Amino acid sequence: MDFYLNVTVAGLETTRQICSDYGYWFRRGDETSLTLFFTDRALVSEVRRVVDDLKGPGSAPVHLIADPVPFHELHRFYRKKGLLNEWIPYRPGDLFRIHRLLEPNAGNQSYETQPVSIQFDVRYDQTVPEKRRVYRREQIAAILDAIDHLHPTSLIDWGCGCGANYSFLKDKLAQEGIRYQGLDTSRFLISKAKDLYETPESDPRVRFDLGDARRLPYPDHAFDLGFSESLLPLVPNPLAALTEMARTTLFGFFSSLYTIASHQPGLVYLQKERAYALDVGATWKYRKGVSEQVFYLPKTADVRAFARKVPHIVTVENKRHQFFDALGIRTVSVFFYPKRWFDQRRARFTLWNYQPLM
Ligand SMILES: C[S@@+](CC[C@H](N)C(=O)[O-])C[C@H]1O[C@@H](n2cnc3c(N)ncnc32)[C@H](O)[C@@H]1O
Incomplete structure (x- = not known):
């Protein structure tokens, strides 16, 4: 353009x-x-x-x-x-916005362009029948609970897309007076989020920024609480993003990712990205060559070593119902929780474990 x-x-x-x-x-x-x-x-x-x-x-x-x-x-x-x-x-x-309207198919197929990112449209909750929905309000139940328990004044949503999770959280955030910051690398999705939620009429405490989860433009402990949903498997070097998540939050964060416990044939380990690359074509579609989308899966041991160094988070591992089971790739998912919240909820934990943000 x-x-x-x-x-x-x-x-x-x-x-x-x-x-x-x-x-x-x-x-x-x-x-x-x-x-x-x-x-x-x-x-x-x-x-x-x-x-x-x-x-x-x-x-x-x-x-x-x-x-x-x-x-x-x-x-x-x-x-x-x-x-x-x-x-x-x-x-x-x-x-x-003009560029997006006049040249909607410019660039390769990724979150930058409509055909893929439309599936993360916030209208999903209104247009798709309940049983077929990927996004459900229950997914953020743990975050709502943590808000009640930790009383944060600010919340960051890494890889916020066009605000699907914000749409579920917004009433609670407004009610509690909590500042919300969304961040995403996709210009398509951020411009859409701004159109929907960062208007002159909307709450000035709600902001959406273009940015990379691996290099956050915020000072240490800039936010009380953070979360990411379906982000880390898409980030080259997810450990760098985790390090930034730990640095910029005070109470810790909700997040999760898939890890590889031991080397498996067909997986390539990328030294620079500190992760195995799983190239399955377009996100969620097992079609090769459709996009440059690759999943990044770090070693389980590296994620454990990272978690041990961060006092304000707790991790839980799960080997059941893994996303890549159908491809014959064995993964271990690791969930991150704010420690103070988790310690209080430990007894009820199974409730959250299988309804994770992933
Ligand atoms: C599967 S979507 C999830 C979107 C969002 N959490 C939602 O609920 O709609 C993954 C998102 O991560 C974003 N993303 C990928 N790499 C990123 C990075 N390095 N930093 C920030 N966002 C990133 C993508 O642009 C996309 O919006």
Whole structure:
């Protein structure tokens, strides 16, 4: 998607906003560009500085056409599909929303694009019959219980998608005055979450950020409580994400992942990712070559060693009903719980164990 903006009409402030939003949402390799053009000589040097600030190794291209475009040549730009309307006060994320609408199939098939990510649509709970639902309110029962028990003031949801779990939690969070932070690498899903839940009318304590669970842009203990649902098996180097989860939470977190207890034929161990790679094609579909989606399964021993070092969490292991049983791959799932909560609930634990967030 190639965007064009007439800087002379838009003015410096709008140009800055457009540039910063473009820099936030787009990356090199996206097949996008932003071209800034002028119809007189003012502002060129200021805008050049804005553009220089945006440049980095991974940034998407921005072109600046410094020579003013004469009136009789303006049609070259004004007929472009990606011409930005100088009079529209674009909101943060609007460029990506436009891109998503006009080029829904750009990029490879992943959470970035609709065909796969639509299955995580929050309307699932309204459109799919009860017995066929993947997402159920009961999945977050443990989190609701932990809220009552630990009284957190903030909660982070790593790999939040477009907010499926937030939709189940939102009434409780509002009632208790708890700050919610969602984070996901998928621009498609984050922009959708923002459209649904981060509107001018919505609770300002609810935020959705683009970000990677392996490098969280938050200080130590920034959140009281955290959880992830169906995230860690999709993250290259899940141990790095776990380390970040431990660092950024005070009371600990709910999470889970599949691990490999001993080497099995057909599995490749990736040193850098500290995990076995299980390449099954598209997520949830055992079809090869459909996407670049790979499951990452660390060694059980490495996860145990990690857990021993984190005082505020407890782990529970389970070998039954494993997701990859049908493929003949033996896994052990490890569940993480906030220690203070788990210690109180230990006696009732089987209740939670088989309705995990996974
Ligand atoms: C199976 S979906 C689960 C979505 C979400 N928990 C929900 O309930 O709708 C996995 C999510 O993890 C996100 N994801 C994958 N790798 C990530 C990473 N390194 N950091 C943050 N999110 C990531 C994907 O974009 C996707 O939204």
